[in-house]
Amino acid sequence: MKRNVLIIGAGGVAQVVAHKCAQNNDVLGALHIASRTKAKCDAVIASVHEKNAMKVPGTFEAHAVDAMDTAAVAALIRKTGAQIVINVGSAFVNMTVLDACIETGAAYIDTAIHEDPAKICEAPPWYANYEWKKRDLCAEKGVTAILGAGFDPGVVNAFARFAIDEYMDEVKSIDIVDINAGSHGKYFATNFDPEINFREFTGTVYYWEDQQWKETSMFASGRDWDLPVVGTCRAYQSGHDEVHSLAANYPNADVRFWMGFGEHYINVFTVLKNLGLLSEQPVKTAEGQEVVPLKVVKAVLPDPASLAPDYTGKTCIGDLVKGTKDGKDVEVFVYNVADHKEAYLEVGSQGISYTAGVPPVAAAMLVATGEWDAKTMKNVEELDPKPFFTILDRIGLPTRVLEGGLGGKDKAWNA
Amino acid sequence: MKRNVLIIGAGGVAQVVAHKCAQNNDVLGALHIASRTKAKCDAVIASVHEKNAMKVPGTFEAHAVDAMDTAAVAALIRKTGAQIVINVGSAFVNMTVLDACIETGAAYIDTAIHEDPAKICEAPPWYANYEWKKRDLCAEKGVTAILGAGFDPGVVNAFARFAIDEYMDEVKSIDIVDINAGSHGKYFATNFDPEINFREFTGTVYYWEDQQWKETSMFASGRDWDLPVVGTCRAYQSGHDEVHSLAANYPNADVRFWMGFGEHYINVFTVLKNLGLLSEQPVKTAEGQEVVPLKVVKAVLPDPASLAPDYTGKTCIGDLVKGTKDGKDVEVFVYNVADHKEAYLEVGSQGISYTAGVPPVAAAMLVATGEWDAKTMKNVEELDPKPFFTILDRIGLPTRVLEGGLGGKDKAWNA
Numbered sequence: 001m002k003r004n005v006l007i008i009g010a011g012g013v014a015q016v017v018a019h020k021c022a023q024n025n026d027v028l029g030a031l032h033i034a035s036r037t038k039a040k041c042d043a044v045i046a047s048v049h050e051k052n053a054m055k056v057p058g059t060f061e062a063h064a065v066d067a068m069d070t071a072a073v074a075a076l077i078r079k080t081g082a083q084i085v086i087n088v089g090s091a092f093v094n095m096t097v098l099d100a101c102i103e104t105g106a107a108y109i110d111t112a113i114h115e116d117p118a119k120i121c122e123a124p125p126w127y128a129n130y131e132w133k134k135r136d137l138c139a140e141k142g143v144t145a146i147l148g149a150g151f152d153p154g155v156v157n158a159f160a161r162f163a164i165d166e167y168m169d170e171v172k173s174i175d176i177v178d179i180n181a182g183s184h185g186k187y188f189a190t191n192f193d194p195e196i197n198f199r200e201f202t203g204t205v206y207y208w209e210d211q212q213w214k215e216t217s218m219f220a221s222g223r224d225w226d227l228p229v230v231g232t233c234r235a236y237q238s239g240h241d242e243v244h245s246l247a248a249n250y251p252n253a254d255v256r257f258w259m260g261f262g263e264h265y266i267n268v269f270t271v272l273k274n275l276g277l278l279s280e281q282p283v284k285t286a287e288g289q290e291v292v293p294l295k296v297v298k299a300v301l302p303d304p305a306s307l308a309p310d311y312t313g314k315t316c317i318g319d320l321v322k323g324t325k326d327g328k329d330v331e332v333f334v335y336n337v338a339d340h341k342e343a344y345l346e347v348g349s350q351g352i353s354y355t356a357g358v359p360p361v362a363a364a365m366l367v368a369t370g371e372w373d374a375k376t377m378k379n380v381e382e383l384d385p386k387p388f389f390t391i392l393d394r395i396g397l398p399t400r401v402l403e404g405g406l407g408g409k410d411k412a413w414n415a
Numbered sequence: 416m417k418r419n420v421l422i423i424g425a426g427g428v429a430q431v432v433a434h435k436c437a438q439n440n441d442v443l444g445a446l447h448i449a450s451r452t453k454a455k456c457d458a459v460i461a462s463v464h465e466k467n468a469m470k471v472p473g474t475f476e477a478h479a480v481d482a483m484d485t486a487a488v489a490a491l492i493r494k495t496g497a498q499i500v501i502n503v504g505s506a507f508v509n510m511t512v513l514d515a516c517i518e519t520g521a522a523y524i525d526t527a528i529h530e531d532p533a534k535i536c537e538a539p540p541w542y543a544n545y546e547w548k549k550r551d552l553c554a555e556k557g558v559t560a561i562l563g564a565g566f567d568p569g570v571v572n573a574f575a576r577f578a579i580d581e582y583m584d585e586v587k588s589i590d591i592v593d594i595n596a597g598s599h600g601k602y603f604a605t606n607f608d609p610e611i612n613f614r615e616f617t618g619t620v621y622y623w624e625d626q627q628w629k630e631t632s633m634f635a636s637g638r639d640w641d642l643p644v645v646g647t648c649r650a651y652q653s654g655h656d657e658v659h660s661l662a663a664n665y666p667n668a669d670v671r672f673w674m675g676f677g678e679h680y681i682n683v684f685t686v687l688k689n690l691g692l693l694s695e696q697p698v699k700t701a702e703g704q705e706v707v708p709l710k711v712v713k714a715v716l717p718d719p720a721s722l723a724p725d726y727t728g729k730t731c732i733g734d735l736v737k738g739t740k741d742g743k744d745v746e747v748f749v750y751n752v753a754d755h756k757e758a759y760l761e762v763g764s765q766g767i768s769y770t771a772g773v774p775p776v777a778a779a780m781l782v783a784t785g786e787w788d789a790k791t792m793k794n795v796e797e798l799d800p801k802p803f804f805t806i807l808d809r810i811g812l813p814t815r816v817l818e819g820g821l822g823g824k825d826k827a828w829n830a
Contacts, residue, residue, distance in 0.1 A: 187689045271686045274602045276715040285710040295700040296711045300691040 002107055002144075002368050003029030006082035008067050008097055009089035010040035011193070012305050012349055013111065013150075016357025017088055018044045019347035020395060022053035022060065027365050032080045034063035035089065047348050067093035073100035082106055084367055086360050091115040091196060095130055102134065102143050107367045109360050111150030113241040120280070121203020124213045125244035131377070139376040146372065147379050149363040151336075151355040152178055152257075152317055153242035155392065158385035159319040159334035159399070160246055162413065165385075167332045167403075168323035171253040174246055175320045179260035181230035182313030182340045182351055186302050188268045191352040194298040198278045201269065205239045208247035208255040219266055223258065226406055229337045230316045235260040245379035253323075272297060308350040311340035315351050320405060331405035334413065336397050346396070355397065362391040389413050417522055417559075417783050418444030421497035423482050423512055424504035425455035426608070427720050427764055428526065428565075431772025432503055433459045434762035435810060437468035437475060442780050447495045449478035450504065462763050482508035488515035497521055499782055501775050506530040506611060510545055517549065517558050522782045524775050526565030528656040535695070536618020539628045540659035546792070554791040561787065562794050564778040566751075566770040567593055567672075567732055568657035570807065573800035574734040574749035574814070575661055577828065580800075582747045582818075583738035586668040589661055590735045594675035596645035597728030597755045597766055601717050603683045606767040609713040613693045616684065620654045623662035623670040634681055638673065641821055644752045645731045650675040660794035668738075687712060723765040726755035730766050735820060746820035749828065751812050761811070770812065777806040804828050 005028050007017050014033065021031050033041045041062035048060060065076050067089045077085065077100060087097045087110040094114035101108035114130040116122075122129050131147050138145050148154055156176045164171045180191065190197040205216045221237040235258035246255045261269075272278050277293045284290055318335025336355070343354035363380075366372035371387045380388075389399045393412075402408040420443050422432050429448065436446050448456045456477035463475060480491050482504045492500065492515060502512045502525040509529035516523035529545040531537070537544050546562050553560050563569055571591045579586045595606065605612040620631045636652040650673035661670045676684075687693050692708045699705055733750025751770070758769035778795075781787035786802045795803075804814045808827075817823040 188686075267682065268686050268690070271603075271683050272690075275683070275687075275712070277692070277712070279715075283711065283714040285707075285714045287710065289706065289710070291704065291706050291711050291714070292700075293711055293715055295702065295704070296698065296706050296708055297690070297692070299698040299700045299706070300694075300708055 001370055002083035002373060004080065004082045005029070005031050005084045005086060005364055006077060006080055006106075007031070007033040008035070008065070008073070008085060008087045008093070010035035010037070010044050011088070012353035013088045013357040015044050015047065016347050016349050016353050017086055017361055018048050019051065019053050020358055020361035021364070022048045023055055024361065024365055024395070025054055025058045026056045027368050028084070029368075030059040030081070032061050032063060032082060034065040034076055036064065036066060038062050038064040051347070068096050070096045070099040070103070073097055074103045077101070077104045077106050084109065084364050086364055088357065088360065092117050098131070098134060098145060101145065102137060102141060105141070105143060107144035107146070107373065109146045109149050109363050109367070111148060111154060111356055111360050113148065115199075120199055121239060124206045125248055126241060127244050127379070135377040142375040144367055144372075144374050145377040146363050146367070146374070146383070147377065148241050148245065149360045149380055150357075151359055151397075152176060152240065153245070154359045154380050155336065155388075155397065156317060156319055157242050157246060157380035158383075158388050160250070160321055161381040162385040162389070163319060163321035163332045163334050164250070164323065167330055168321070168325050171250055171321060171323040173254040173256075173322045174250065175256050175258060176240070176242060176318075177225050177227065177235055177258045177260070177320065178317045179225070179227060179230050179233045179235060180315045180352060181233060181260070182311055182315060184307040184350070185310045186307065188265070189302040189304065189307055191304055191307070191350065193304065194301050195294055198269070198294060199280075201238065202273065202278055203239060205237050207237060207243055207257070210254070211251055219261070219270075225258070227316045227318070228335065228400070228402065228410060229314055233260045246381060249379070249381050308344045308348065311344060311350040314339050315355060317355065322405070333402040333405050333408065335400055335402070337400075338397060358395060358397050359392065362388055362395060365391055416785055417498035417788060419495065419497045420444070420446050420499045420501060420779055421492060421495055421521075422446070422448040423450070423480070423488070423500060423502045423508065425450035425452065425459050426503070427768035428503045428772040430459050430462065431762050431764050431768050432501055432776055433463050434466065434468050435773050435776035436779070437463045438470055439776065439780055439810070440469055440473045441471045442783050443499070444783075445474035445496070447476050447478060447497060449480040449491055451479065451481060453477050453479040466762070483511050485511045485514040485518070488512055489518045492516070492519045492521050499779050500524065501779055503772065503775065507532050513546070513549060513560060516560065517552060517556060520556070520558060522559035522561070522788065524561045524564050524778050524782070526563060526569060526771055526775050528563065530614070535614055536654060539621040540663055541656060542659050542794070550792040557790040559782055559787075559789050560792040561778050561782070561789070561798070562792065563656050563660065564775045564795055565772075566774055566812075567591060567655065568660070569774045569795050570751065570803075570812065571732060571734055572657050572661060572795035573798070573803050575665070575736055576796040577800040577804070578734060578736035578747045578749050579665070579738065582745055583736070583740050586665055586736060586738040588669040588737045589665065590671050590673060591655070591657060591733075592640050592642065592650055592673045592675070592735065593732045594640070594642060594645050594648045594650060595730045595767060596648060596675070597726055597730060599722040599765070600725050601722065603680070604717040604719065604722055606719055606722070606765065608719065609716050610709055613684070613709060614695075615654065617688065617693055618654060620652050622652060622658055622672070625669070626666055634676070634685070640673070642731045642733070643750065643815070643817065643825060644729055648675045661796060664794070664796050723759045723763065726759060726765040729754050730770060732770065737820070748817040748821050748823065750815055750817070752815075753812060773810055773812050774807065777803055777810060780806055
């Protein structure tokens with residue numbers, strides 16, 4: 001049994017995490033949120049109180065912290081008495097926050113891989129470059145660290161585990177498909193920080209096939225997917241965290257990730273990339289000013305948080321898993337559909353932040369109850385998916401299954 | 416008879432002007448070139464000598480000058496003894512250079528309208544905002560000032576005058592069509608300074624129809640043109656200098672300007688414009704740096720001068736003029752075709768700079784011989800076009816005519 005949560009970060013996903021922690025503070029205990037700018041944490045807490053989100057009376061405090069400073073994070077963990085840390089800060093702070101958890105014994109939960117700001121797309125498997133180097137230390141010290149517990153990575157890893165355990169003797173392939181069929185009404189915008197968003201698409205696309213790493217490039221490999229609710233959507237093979245752990249845990253399966261993009265997004269992205277405007281390397285203007293083009297693109301694009309009020313439509317994210325059962329081919333599609341407008345009405349965020357922010361709170365609740373308090377480092381597919389789905393069903397992200405694969409019989413996962 | 420030429424500017428067009436002046440220095444006398452950076456002038460002169468372009472032994476000297484400083488320009492005119500100034504500096508220096516000519520009595524020739532850096536697209540007619548305010552003063556002092564003597568504006572104004580004088584009793588419409596059917600082999604590039612190039616397309620498109628100014632916007636009005644040599648090309652109504660003087664001189668004619676753009680150019684332009692990346696207003700990055708997006712776009716695009724060596728293909732620029740003769744409808748297309756590769760081999764520049772840089776040298780030669788030494792301010796259509804065409808035929812830009820309009824009988828203008 002662990003209690004008291006410290007949230008690191010105060011962006012769009014942290015906002016969702018804060019609301020969901022508040023809605024479940026009977027299980028989670030005292031709540032704290034910290035980022036470099038305390039005012040952003042104050043604003044998140046104010047929005048929680050505005051929605052009367054606290055389930056039972058309790059603490060929710062804001063703090064300032066430099067998450068790149070392990071000693072400062074450790075001191076804050078001790079000061080707040082947090083036994084669970086949910087890290088939804090920038091992709092650059094994972095390792096310093098994890099170190100602080102190892103030092104203090106607090107459980108660590110994050111939603112995305114660690115990144116070095118100076119490097120775009122390192123060698124696979126990505127987790128081996130940073131997080132997995134601390135695996136033995138976590139086991140030795142009995143520290144629970146749950147990696148990649150957002151939606152993708154996170155829930156989709158649990159989808160894969162569930163499909164394999166329930167429906168197969170042997171798995172042959174896992175294709176994760178992420179479609180945002182929503183509309184924000186702007187000419188162009190990214191759903192996350194544009195800098196992070198574009199970094200995801202400018203590197204090599206790694207995937208696992210025939211028991212080895214293979215490479216392609218963004219938008220080179222596209223396919224139409226006929227999905228529940230959102231209909232037929234085109235998605236392209238993209239690099240994504242969960243491929244790197246699923247390939248390690250299911251080395252005999254092909255593992256690929258597909259992200260949906262409309263022609264308009266691809267066109268704008270392609271123009272910007274080909275002109276050099278997505279570069280993180282500085283250029284010099286005729287007047288001699290040194291400027292990083294990507295930071296200027298970020299400055300002219302809408303703030304992702306500003307999209308929420310007008311965002312409409314749905315997301316569909318799921319795993320098409322193929323294998324064999326009793327010598328026969330089987331396939332199953334495990335998925336969730338979320339709604340942008342409903343997310344905004346509930347927690348003041350758009351659907352993309354919602355799907356990313358709800359699952360780590362479910363993971364924290366399972367750590368609190370002991371069901372996922374593994375006392376070592378785990379990726380999500382290494383944990384029992386059923387209690388995770390049970391909580392997600394209740395707190396806003398229900399899991400459904402198409403038995404027989406796309407076009408198959410639609411049911412709740414536990415029906 | 417005027418002699419000795421001072422060229423203001425050292426960019427791509429100035430390079431062409433320098434070569435053409437050198438090739439005709441028997442008529443033009445001593446040559447001088449000045450810009451803010453003397454080294455750029457030295458480089459232009461070095462390229463002239465490399466091609467052995469000087470027709471007869473003579474002077475060609477480089478100078479540093481701030482063309483925004485009238486007194487400095489006047490002092491340089493006096494020091495060099497220049498009686499003709501060809502201004503091919505930035506669009507922002509016309510008025511200071513013109514004032515220096517008025518002060519010293521030197522003849523003034525330019526190739527584009529004056530612009531205020533802080534204003535994009537002022538009220539029509541553009542010439543009335545700046546240049547024409549000095550018309551009475553030029554007449555009073557007997558100073559020759561020839562405005563807009565490049566290709567467009569410039570040669571196309573003479574095309575209109577010629578078509579009307581030779582073929583019509585009455586003119587009904589003048590449609591100027593500018594097609595660059597060349598290829599520079601880059602993903603995207605502008606043929607002039609991107610800052611000036613994009614400024615031309617982000618403002619209101621003014622045209623003259625039914626004896627009044629009308630407005631449209633860029634790419635809103637497009638039409639396919641079946642042209643000699645380059646074939647069928649799509650061109651869009653654009654704002655351009657020559658519309659503003661031709662409408663004053665031929666108020667009963669409709670006057671429109673059409674510029675050719677491929678779908679790729681329009682797509683890139685539209686993406687950049689809609690994202691706000693063509694703005695001349697500063698934005699602030701997340702790190703607090705103030706940056707003008709347009710200057711960053713300029714920094715990532717190829718330097719227009721760098722395009723010349725690999726530029727292939729042709730330009731076609733002409734006037735479709737319609738009117739009546741002896742009570743019957745008549746039409747004629749007066750045009751020139753230029754070749755990028757030939758321009759590069761002759762003067763080291765691409766075809767767009769070539770077509771802009773050759774005509775002001777022809778105008779300077781006519782001022783030198785007295786034929787165009789008007790002792791007042793003139794737009795090109797107010798001068799006799801025939802001696803202009805005669806020189807242009809000889810120095811690289813021959814004039815041709817389709818009698819009967821597009822698809823009509825093709826002949827040299829004087830055949």
